[in-house]
Structures are given as C-alpha cells and as structure tokens.
Amino acid sequence: MIKLKTDRLLLVIIAFMMIYNPPIGPIKSLLVVFPIAGFYILLNYRYVKNNFHKIINQYLVWMLLFIYIFVVALCNDNPPAFLQSFIYVLASVIPASIMITCMIDKKGYDLHYYIDTILYAGLIQCVLSIAAFFNRGIKDVLLRLMISGGLFQNDTYSAYMVNLRLFGFSTGLTFGMPSVQAFLAIIALYMAINNKRSVKYYIMIPLFAFSGIINARSSLIIIGIGVIAIALSLSAGNTVKKIARILGIIVLAVVLINVGLSILRTLSPTTHTWIEEGIAQISMFFRGDTTSGYFSYVGDDSRWDLPSGLNLIFGYGIRVLNRNKLNILTDIGYINDIYFGGLIYAVILYTLMIKYVMSLNKYRFSNGSTLNKFLYISFMASFIVLNVKGYVFDLNNFFVLFVMIAIFNSGYASTNRFSIRE
Numbered sequence: 001m002i003k004l005k006t007d008r009l010l011l012v013i014i015a016f017m018m019i020y021n022p023p024i025g026p027i028k029s030l031l032v033v034f035p036i037a038g039f040y041i042l043l044n045y046r047y048v049k050n051n052f053h054k055i056i057n058q059y060l061v062w063m064l065l066f067i068y069i070f071v072v073a074l075c076n077d078n079p080p081a082f083l084q085s086f087i088y089v090l091a092s093v094i095p096a097s098i099m100i101t102c103m104i105d106k107k108g109y110d111l112h113y114y115i116d117t118i119l120y121a122g123l124i125q126c127v128l129s130i131a132a133f134f135n136r137g138i139k140d141v142l143l144r145l146m147i148s149g150g151l152f153q154n155d156t157y158s159a160y161m162v163n164l165r166l167f168g169f170s171t172g173l174t175f176g177m178p179s180v181q182a183f184l185a186i187i188a189l190y191m192a193i194n195n196k197r198s199v200k201y202y203i204m205i206p207l208f209a210f211s212g213i214i215n216a217r218s219s220l221i222i223i224g225i226g227v228i229a230i231a232l233s234l235s236a237g238n239t240v241k242k243i244a245r246i247l248g249i250i251v252l253a254v255v256l257i258n259v260g261l262s263i264l265r266t267l268s269p270t271t272h273t274w275i276e277e278g279i280a281q282i283s284m285f286f287r288g289d290t291t292s293g294y295f296s297y298v299g300d301d302s303r304w305d306l307p308s309g310l311n312l313i314f315g316y317g318i319r320v321l322n323r324n325k326l327n328i329l330t331d332i333g334y335i336n337d338i339y340f341g342g343l344i345y346a347v348i349l350y351t352l353m354i355k356y357v358m359s360l361n362k363y364r365f366s367n368g369s370t371l372n373k374f375l376y377i378s379f380m381a382s383f384i385v386l387n388v389k390g391y392v393f394d395l396n397n398f399f400v401l402f403v404m405i406a407i408f409n410s411g412y413a414s415t416n417r418f419s420i421r422e
Contacts, residue, residue, distance in 0.1 A: 008117060013121075017032065019122070020125055022169045030096075033096045037092065040099045055094070062090060065345065066087075068345065072314050076317050097403055097407040104117075118187075122181065129181070133167045133268070146169065171397065175216060177212075178216035179216070179392075184204075186226025187226075188208060189205055190226075194369070217281075218389050221385055225381045228381075233374035278293070281295060294389075311339075313344060315342035315345055319336050332387075357406075379405075
C-alpha cells in the first residue's frame with residue numbers, strides 16, 4: 001500500500017495541478033499555482049538565484065520568443081489570444097517547476113524521488129479516468145466540471161467525443177493527457193525493471209496504459225517507443241536478467257491488452273472498435289500501407305502546405321489546427337509551428353528543445369542509474385512523433401511534464417549531486 005507523508009502529498013497535489021491543469025471552478029489549476037510559486041520564489045530568492053542562474057538565462061530566451069511572436073501577430077492583425085500558452089509557461093509552469101525543485105532539493109531527495117512523486121500524481125488521473133470509464137455517472141460529473149471550466153463546448157463534435165472517449169479530469173484529454181499517461185506507463189516499466197522493490201510499479205503499468213489508450217490510440221506508439229528506450233538504456237550489469245524481465249513484461253502486456261480489449265468489447269463497443277481500428281492502422285503503417293486512418297491524413301500533401309513569401313520566414317502569429325482566417329487546417333505540429341512564427345521561430349524552438357532534451361543525458365548518477373539516459377531517449381523520440389499528431393511544443397500536458405523534469409534535472413545538477421558525463 002502506498003503511504004504518503006504530508007510534504008510528499010503536497011508535492012503530488014501540486015504536480016497533478018500542473019500536469020493535468022484541471023479546472024477549479026471557472027479557472028484552470030495553473031492560475032492557482034501561479035501565485036503560490038511566485039510567493040515561494042520570493043521567500044527563497046537567494047537560493048533560487050544561486051542555484052538556478054542557468055534557468056533564469058533560458059527564461060529570458062523564452063521571453064524574447066514571446067515578444068517575437070507578439071510582434072508577428074500584431075503585424076498580421078491577429079489577436080494576441082494565441083500567446084496565452086506562452087504566458088502560462090512563463091508565469092506558472094517554469095516558476096512552479098523551480099518551486100518543486102527547491103522543495104525537493106532542500107529535503108535532500110533526488111530525481112528518483114521526483115519521478116515517484118509524478119507517478120503518484122498520475123495515479124490520481126488513472127483513478128479518475130478508469131472510474132469515468134466504468135461509471136457513466138462519474139464521467140458526467142467530471143464532464144460538467146470541465147464544461148463549466150471552459151474546456152469543452154456543448155456541440156455536436158463534443159457529443160461524439162463524449163461517447164467515444166474523454167475519460168478523466170484534465171485539459172488535453174485527446175492528446176496531451178493520454179500522452180502523459182502512456183509516458184508514465186513506460187517510466188513505471190523502467191522503474192519496475194531497475195528497482196528491487198518493484199511491486200508498486202508493476203501495478204502502475206496497466207493502470208497508466210489503460211487510462212492513456214482509452215483516450216488516444218497514439219498512446220500505443222508512445223509505449224512502444226518507451227520499450228525500445230528502456231532496452232537502449234540498460235546498464236551493463238545484469239543486462240541479460242533485465243532483458244528477460246522486459247520480455248516477460250511484454251508477454252504480460254500482450255495478455256493484459258487482449259483481456260482489456262475483451263472487457264472493452266462488453267462495456268464500450270464503440271471505444272473497443274475505435275481502438276482495434278487504431279491497432280490495425282498502426283500494423284498497416286509498419287507494413288508500408290498509409291491509406292487508412294490518421295496515416296492517410298498525414299500522407300495528404302495538402303496537410304503539409306507551407307506559407308509563402310515573408311510569412312514562411314516570420315509566420316502569421318496564429319495556429320492552424322482549428323478554424324482560422326487563412327482557411328488552412330492541419331494537425332501537424334511542424335506546420336503549425338511555421339504558421340505560428342515562421343522558420344525563424346521553428347529553428348530557435350527546435351534548437352532549444354534539442355538542447356534541453358540532450359541535457360537530460362549530460363549528467364549521471366554516482367550509483368550507476370541510467371534513468372537520465374532513459375528519459376533522454378524517450379523524450380527525444382516521443383517529441384519527434386507527437387509533433388506530427390499535434391503541436392507538442394506548446395502548453396499541453398506532455399510539454400509541462402517535460403519542463404518539470406528538465407528544470408529539476410538542471411537545478412539538481414547545479415547542486416553538484418550529479419557527476420558530469422565525460
């Protein structure tokens with residue numbers, strides 16, 4: 001049984017509010033976290049200044065990107081509402097991540113403790129998602145709370161999505177949240193393989209996987225990426241034993257997936273059909289067939305149309321995922337990023353993100369843990385894939401999760417508890 005002390009419970013609640021950003025009444029959780037983080041940083045200003053000077057410099061780069069997009073939007077007569085995500089990241093996500101890092105560092109804990117904290121926060125979402133799946137009354141209550149918080153509209157499309165998925169209490173229930181759940185499933189898998197006391201992680205794996213898959217079929221791809229990342233990040237010691245454990249878990253996962261699909265077929269035939277179609281489409285894709293489902297969407301050349309002239313260089317300051325004045329619609333994140341800020345923005349953004357992801361593998365634990373290497377491989381591959389499904393380098397659950405871990409990694413390293421990788 002998992003027992004949480006008061007300080008850990010507080011961190012779990014904060015992490016849940018940050019990653020999933022559910023509404024609290026008419027406002028989102030990140031707006032509640034914002035003043036708490038700001039007040040904490042003011043009280044611990046000297047500590048933050050001494051240990052987070054690198055992050056402060058990086059913060060200034062994000063501020064310059066914000067100013068750049070603001071100018072681009074104004075020049076193209078576009079509303080600054082598209083910059084809301086920047087404001088959330090600058091005012092809430094980064095300061096709150098610094099706050100959590102300070103709180104954990106002062107207790108003398110490390111990245112493994114932080115990962116456990118995030119997993120516990122994710123378990124709350126698992127419980128809510130699975131409860132909503134098995135009980136329509138619970139789902140309706142959560143949906144009403146999210147509608148009152150402005151997350152969904154009461155329209156035909158939303159009604160269709162309600163019948164198909166939207167199980168949980170979070171923003172981004174069709175993209176960011178299930179990506180996080182799938183990613184936490186593979187983190188739990190890594191922890192199960194590399195920890196002697198691993199029972200709790202084995203329990204977590206199917207809970208995270210199920211809560212992700214019932215909301216987005218792309219979760220299956222993230223889980224597949226994670227298994228490969230674990231294999232690539234295995235330490236030299238007991239490699240054969242660990243590979244045997246991976247194979248055993250994969251076999252168990254196949255059994256659990258089949259059992260889960262059988263349960264879905266009975267309890268939710270629509271969701272069951274939708275997931276099976278997704279599995280079939282992924283299978284066809286690996287056989288070279290991209291004529292069905294989302295792969296046919298991605299294979300449509302019109303979805304990759306770029307702006308022309310100066311707008312290719314500077315962008316328009318808007319996203320083209322939904323209806324817009326350009327009458328261009330595409331889910332693809334790479335294209336959305338260029339319409340948002342042009343090639344200038346895309347090059348700077350991707351360079352920054354590659355730098356941040358690679359920094360996860362810059363340090364190593366004195367005890368030989370490969371957790372950082374695993375996170376580096378998993379995040380890098382997941383970002384590449386997810387930015388095709390939607391614009392991932394924006395305010396969404398998966399991006400927030402990455403920022404939290406990247407800032408902790410940077411802050412923790414600044415206290416010299418890591419050794420530098422040669």
